[in-house]
Amino acid sequence: MASASRSFTRALRTSTPTFRTASTRSARFAVPQQAFRQQFRRGYASGKEGGDEHNPNTMLWGAGALVIAAGGYAAYKYKPELFGQEAKAKGPFIPKFEDYQKVYDAVAKQLEEKDEYDDGSYGPVLLRLAWHASGTYDKATGTGGSNGATMRFAPEGDHGANAGLKAARDFLEPIKEKFPWISYSDLWVLAGVCAIQEMQGPKIPYRPGRSDRDVSFCTPDGRLPDASKEQKHIRAIFGRMGFSDREIVALSGAHALGRCHTDRSGYDGPWTFSPTTLTNDYYKLLLEEKWAWKKWNGPSQYEDVKTKSLMMLPTDMALIKDKGFRPYVEKYAKDNDAFFKDFSEAVTTLFELGVPFASSAEDRWTFKSSFD
């Protein structure tokens, strides 16, 4: 059943006209490869053209030229002032926007390469990692939030709500090895931003400044929402982080992406037919489809009556049952731009919860996506 709906969603994903395939992505990722190939070709061609490699004179001249070049390079490297250059100031490496964009590009590239996972993308689980790292925030005590990356440690990593997020953390390990200067907490959020943008969502402004913390900063279990509950619980959980009804509904639109896994949360199936592309379909389906309790041996969840291949959690259904939430569901179902705008603002707030930034909100950056 799960695999049937997965191939269905995969098929839909590739056939839907709005889905952008690799061919419509920008050439930014192709350039270095091309350059490499051209250099390689050039080297090979010049080797063939010469024809007199074995002539002793040519070899002597070649050796002399090599010695001169090596001496010149050493002088340039160790005595740059001889070449009119300032001696390089030695100090700690301070990464700039360009450096973070490189991290973004590396995550985006890996997302494209590792497309055998789930519905064809690690994007949804990366977003879930960033959200669960941030959503532990408690505004009353100032504890939790995206500063610290404390989910690396057993007590928090083992919380029921975080089941399955090891896949996302492991996905990011090679990126952390390549860019050791970035903190895990900045990396997880940056990967969440990248996932949203690469799944054709809105731009999510970003600023670094999170530092990793030790195990003593792990938050207690129970700070993340319980999907079996309804509006009172949702407002208590998101209210503790400081979110309004509008922001709660906007954030929930992330369930257009990804799926539930029986071996993680116990629930099963995707919310939409295009789980690797961010759209307002979650709201449309909530309002337009008929939903009924799924008859199965698992936790109580809804399924769409028509195809029985989509699902909604009790917390999802609460958004249309509740008078305060429903008008926002209706608004976002009608207006994708309004959803994208509010989603981007609410996610930016979410991802910055609990971070003592030295920079101001105006200093946020916007990363180029592979579609730009």
Ligand code: HEM
């Ligand atoms: C009432 C609030 C929420 C509840 C109860 C909830 C619950 C869940 C559950 C049970 C799953 C399935 C996990 C699994 O089995 O793998 C899930 C997946 C997901 N959630 Fe939520 N969630 C909530 C809010 C959010 C928010 C605010 C975001 C992001 C802004 C989000 C993003 C996601 C994503 C992207 C997935 C798919 C993950 C994957 O495919 O591996 N959720 N959520």
